[in-house]
Amino acid sequence: MIEEIVDNDEAINAKIEFPRLRSLRLRGLPQLLQYCSDHQPKSTTNTSSIPLFNEKDQFPSMEELQLLSLNSLQMIWDMQLLEKFDNNLRRVTVNGCHNLKSLMPSSLCGSLVHLEWLEIGGCKNIREVVSKEESEGQEKPGKILFLQLKSLKLYDLSKLKRFCAGDCIECPSLKELDIKNCRKMETFISNSLPSHIDNENEEIESVNKQPLFVKDKVKFPNLEVLKIHKIDVISEICHGD
Known part of the structure; x- marks a missing residue:
């Protein structure tokens, strides 16, 4: 079973660079943990904290x-590299990665300045897409900004509670928002802090009876297409004066 793509055993601290690589697709690798091994002893490594990409990947x-279908994947990006990693990304698709509980920490959003397409589906353990990382302490996350995001699709996320935590989310370029079969989604954004999710029984703090979108918290000024299908718990779509 493949657990890594590149074995960097000969030079532990060397970086692996693919200067012309524009598209990367990983599919049907159920044991994959890392793109490039860091050769930490497995007996002392917590696999839940191993990112797919680390400082060696360029x-x-x-x-x-x-x-797609990376069932062992529990983290995508190394928390220490958020400000300089993947700032050219335009399209991200994640599907069938059942051990992911979130897609990215809130501090990564500001680095994805070119992201235009975000699609997440069929990940049965995702509770929120943008999470508040532990390093932020107890401070509430502020504004979430995706400057160039044009299309956002969320589907078949059976444990999704919200898209993100924060005071507001702003996507000035968003044209299409499609949410389908996310039956437990309660609101798009809330400023309540999530509980630490370490097992299947822990869930994000309940925010029942909130509308999906709240005025001044969700800013999509150029939205043209909105599709919402099969969300069981929301009582209203939008609320505001």
């Missing part, structure tokens, strides 16, 4: 990332 030209 993709300066990558514009598209597809992660």
